Amino acid sequence: MDGYGALLVFLIVAIVIALAQTFLNELIGVKRKDPHQDYPYECGVPLYDPEARGTFKQGYYLLGLLLILFDIEAAYLFPWAVVFRDIGLYGLIEAVLFIFILSLGFVYAWKKGALKWQT
Amino acid sequence: MAEFGIALIATLIKVGVLVGVVLGVSAYLTWFERKLAGHIQARLGPNVVGPFGLLQPLADAIKLATKEPIVPKGADVPVFYLAIAMALVPSLLLFSVIPFGPEFTLFGKEIKPLISDVNIGILIVFAMGSLAVYGTIFSGWASNSKYAFIGSLRKASVIIAYEVVLGFAVLGVILLAGTISTVEIVESQIKSGVWYILYQPVAFVLFLFCMLAESGRVPFDIQEAEAELVTGYNVEYGGMKFGAFPLAEWYLNVIALSAIAVILFFGGWSGPAIFGAFSPYIWFLLKTFSLVFFVLWLHWTLPRFQAKDITEIAWKIMLPLALANLIVTAVVVYVLGGK
Numbered sequence: 001m002d003g004y005g006a007l008l009v010f011l012i013v014a015i016v017i018a019l020a021q022t023f024l025n026e027l028i029g030v031k032r033k034d035p036h037q038d039y040p041y042e043c044g045v046p047l048y049d050p051e052a053r054g055t056f057k058q059g060y061y062l063l064g065l066l067l068i069l070f071d072i073e074a075a076y077l078f079p080w081a082v083v084f085r086d087i088g089l090y091g092l093i094e095a096v097l098f099i100f101i102l103s104l105g106f107v108y109a110w111k112k113g114a115l116k117w118q119t
Numbered sequence: 120m121a122e123f124g125i126a127l128i129a130t131l132i133k134v135g136v137l138v139g140v141v142l143g144v145s146a147y148l149t150w151f152e153r154k155l156a157g158h159i160q161a162r163l164g165p166n167v168v169g170p171f172g173l174l175q176p177l178a179d180a181i182k183l184a185t186k187e188p189i190v191p192k193g194a195d196v197p198v199f200y201l202a203i204a205m206a207l208v209p210s211l212l213l214f215s216v217i218p219f220g221p222e223f224t225l226f227g228k229e230i231k232p233l234i235s236d237v238n239i240g241i242l243i244v245f246a247m248g249s250l251a252v253y254g255t256i257f258s259g260w261a262s263n264s265k266y267a268f269i270g271s272l273r274k275a276s277v278i279i280a281y282e283v284v285l286g287f288a289v290l291g292v293i294l295l296a297g298t299i300s301t302v303e304i305v306e307s308q309i310k311s312g313v314w315y316i317l318y319q320p321v322a323f324v325l326f327l328f329c330m331l332a333e334s335g336r337v338p339f340d341i342q343e344a345e346a347e348l349v350t351g352y353n354v355e356y357g358g359m360k361f362g363a364f365p366l367a368e369w370y371l372n373v374i375a376l377s378a379i380a381v382i383l384f385f386g387g388w389s390g391p392a393i394f395g396a397f398s399p400y401i402w403f404l405l406k407t408f409s410l411v412f413f414v415l416w417l418h419w420t421l422p423r424f425q426a427k428d429i430t431e432i433a434w435k436i437m438l439p440l441a442l443a444n445l446i447v448t449a450v451v452v453y454v455l456g457g458k
Binding site: 003004005006007009010011013014015017018019021022024025026028029030031032037038039040051052053056057059060063064066067070071074075077078081082083084085088089092095096099103106110115116117 | 126127130131133134135138142184185186187188189190191192193200203204207208211212215234235236237241242243249260262263264265267268269272275276279280282283286287290293294297298299355357358359360362363426427430431434435438442445446449450452453
């Protein structure tokens, strides 16, 4: 109960709080209908394009790809860092090689201009 | 069975106390922030509702709760509602692995002042930090508003970039401590008698930047950007639904990440016992709120970076720095052979 069980209890409590915040206005808020109240915010003019989820900058895709590269690298390095004292020189060399190989990918992305925001 | 019941009740009491304190402190942090902003900008801040404006958070809460619920036209309704839970739940769960002090005995039972003493505490922090991005993305996508959509994409790119740096910065501390349990990290600092900020100053600076970026504080608040995006991804939310987003990211995240910075770099609850029996708790809260105050102070002092600068700083400067810090730390720990 001190470990994951308590985490589960906390999760349930947190979800209840979130639901309360979500539906509080439905319960006790005023309701006064107005034909234009559900217009998306756009400077008060009639909507030019009813669908806002159109095209967006492709740079976000590239950053997403880089995240996969580096977040997984970090995930592998966590257990390494915990047991580093026990595995000694072997672990050190392995990790430096691992980071070096991934740095090559990073340098490649950099040279290709994936990190350049305004092109 | 009875033992399970007692454990469940103890956990519920702990969760109740924690949630009550955290939400109360967050509410009053809004008052404190507005007062502070007022004085930084040479005005008074809230001073009408109650003495020194102290009832202002209460008035705000009542106002938010009685607003009309509006769902914008063309919105993706289930996702629109889900976004609130996805923003609020992870930032509350961040508090589950924060130890506020050492173990103590009450009614003959050992009680730990943290909710879930798992041996992967720091990993849970990262998991919750990564989950928080869904709240932002969902709210921006579901709102069917261009401002919200741009804001959510910006925020997602910032979180992605700084999550990586955060991971590598914290790895240095983990190498020194040899564990990722939050309690054991604090205990190893107390045992060695040195706060890890002395061994890992670079990691601390990186962590501080990431903390500002993850919680959307100035100078990394391009997703809010009042002047251009009118608060960005939560622009279509109203009432308490709107209240959930600043609460989660501006207050809960800042408090939780400050507490984690204290655990990682400032020795957690350690400190001279000058406040009597409650000394560890007072030290922990003092350190945490000094950091929170520092974040608020930056927020009302600095200008904002451009989107381009933020992503480029993260990938081109901070990530190589963090990698170098990690390798140097590993070599030093190996050469000195650990303590």
